[in-house]
Amino acid sequence: MLDRAPLGVAVRIARIDWNAMSADEGRRLREFGLMEGVEITPLHRGSIFSRDPLALAVGRMRVIIRARQAAMITVEAAAGDERRSA
Structure with a gap:
């Protein structure tokens, strides 16, 4: 899920629970x-005490x-990234 994706690492949106x-x-x-x-890149999360909101680079x-x-968005490794799905 996007809310648990590592910061600074590009991921691809696999599914959104609309x-x-x-x-x-x-x-x-x-x-x-x-x-x-x-393809998106999670940049940073809220304060030290909160994971809300989440800043993303989209293009x-x-x-x-x-x-x-973000918890409703399933992501996978971006092209060329051998890591497992997040």
Whole structure:
């Protein structure tokens, strides 16, 4: 899941549980370009005491999403990365 993906390592979105989120949340993620097959890089998480929010690099954009939303996104190793799925 994206909420547990290592920071600074590119991953590919394998699946998004669109049914687990509201229509507004889904629309917002799509507007940010977060869809199956897209490569993203988790950059940093909230404060020391919280994992919320999560900053991502999506192409040249920087996007902030909630940890709850990130938990609905399954990721896998990006092309050329031999690590296992997150």
